[in-house]
Amino acid sequence: MKHRDCNVNTARQENARVIVHERVNGSEGLCLHTTVNKLPKAGEVSVRIQAAGLNHRDLFIMKERSDLHQSVVLGSDGAGIVASVGEGIEHIQVGDEVIIHPTLNWVHTNEIPETLTILGYPSEGTFAEYVVVPVTCIEKKPAYLTWEEAGVLPLAALTAYRALFTRGQLKSGEHVLITGIGGGVATYAFMMAKAAGAKVTVTSRSQEKRLRALEVGADHVLASDCDWGESLHGEPVNLIIDSIGPAVFTQFLQVLAPGGRVVQFGRSSGDKVEISLSTLFRNQYSILATSMGSAEEFREMLQFVERHRIRPVIDQIYPLEQAVQAFKRMEAGVQFGNIGLKM
């Protein structure tokens, strides 16, 4: 990722700073621009962002999108203050403190859209001083969270909530195994599972992250490459939350209890896994894939984190203009918890 010098528009009162991903002169990277501040249309609100969070999704888009002739304002997570309100909106006022639900076209949990539309690409995202979103995508910011905490919460906490509860049907007293602790979703899943009364085992390649997880209350920690079945001493696992995939998948079937569930929301080690159907149905296993969450689940998640006073683990917060440094840290994979931007 390169930070290039860019043409910055002349600042004026109605302008706002944004971070864009763009290609200029054959090389692409992140760039600080100043653009004209858009006004909300009917049914929309403009939010003055106070803090925003980075997600792996942003990295994937930068690496994989093919429409590089277009400048894109990335960013799915954010929290801020309502700056202006479009026509037809009565329950939201200028000055309200809000947190943004990033899954723009998914309202009811059971009505999964064909393709999810996520704030930040192709629509303009939260790495900006102002963002315009549908009013259905904002909720009251939980008062106990700081701006930084609220800003990094949405997408990862929503994904973790849906994975654990809607998909994984976690119950108190069950044993959950969460792979790749330190990542955003895994870290929320860890805190939520503990809050729900589960026993939680986490895995990581990094000894530092494993020790950190023990400090914050993990019941067991496992190295990614040890024999999990042996290390767990026959304490079978009811639910696995995974985004690693093939590198660890064969271990899952060694540790799951009858009726065990694997909830899959990523595949950082590759895409293809081979499964034995007889192993699956002899043990009544479930493989449940999940991605993001609905507006309904976003509201449930906010109630859950507020009830349990769950606070995001903040790894580091950078000023908006240091977005490149923030992404370098995420790419290096050394963080424990969330990386954010402050406007």
Next chain:
Amino acid sequence: MKHRDCNVNTARQENARVIVHERVNGSEGLCLHTTVNKLPKAGEVSVRIQAAGLNHRDLFIMKERSDLHQSVVLGSDGAGIVASVGEGIEHIQVGDEVIIHPTLNWVHTNEIPETLTILGYPSEGTFAEYVVVPVTCIEKKPAYLTWEEAGVLPLAALTAYRALFTRGQLKSGEHVLITGIGGGVATYAFMMAKAAGAKVTVTSRSQEKRLRALEVGADHVLASDCDWGESLHGEPVNLIIDSIGPAVFTQFLQVLAPGGRVVQFGRSSGDKVEISLSTLFRNQYSILATSMGSAEEFREMLQFVERHRIRPVIDQIYPLEQAVQAFKRMEAGVQFGNIGLKM
């Protein structure tokens, strides 16, 4: 399968005829014996079987069990009249007409045992004039069913019920695809899905079975080897009930709607399938493996079939002493519906 001449014990009043699977002089097969009729212990009842049903499970046991020095009375399905009642049982009387729940050690749906114990192996099964079972494994026979219908119902209908409803969470108006129509479980799943208000597509390699399925109300039929996605003209499927596995698995991902579920209860075409995790989670798919069902689900299933007046499709009924012929028909795979034995 061979039908050998066997030593038949001298008949006496307290004796009963049974079909056993055994090895004699180096060759194994089914054999009609007469044995001493066992009395129920405390908490057990003896049922005079009127009719029993064949399952693929019986075939698998005959082919795969290694303890051939033991004679085994096979048979998981049956219905009959209570002949004697063990101590401590008050709500069941001699003469009650009952149907047998074959999953002996699974009572509550959410408490899946480590290993299921199924009537018929290793415990003595229903291919007999009398069987002794725990009182927790009998339910009142639905009055609208004939003995033959009740006798062939339990295991396949239970498996279909759990697959469709507990695991597959079928809702009225959804589109279900059931592979391998004609098999016992598939045929119950077909009738139950129609009764629940679903649109039902079925598949078979056999044109005869496809035509038969259309006659009995299938909305679509598909040959196993055609392009399902094309044949369904973009009518996406919400739920797939499958026991074939690898030979058709890749077709599933062509036809499933976002959030689609695959319920897997067998693997007649092989054991291993390769899955793409990104395809799974981009579409929020679920792979749900299932086997048999609990006593709770057995009761729910009986209420469901009674409410909807679902009658098993009887392929053919043989007298007990023609068990070998009955199994030959099942092995040939030409049946449509259930094969039973009548005592």
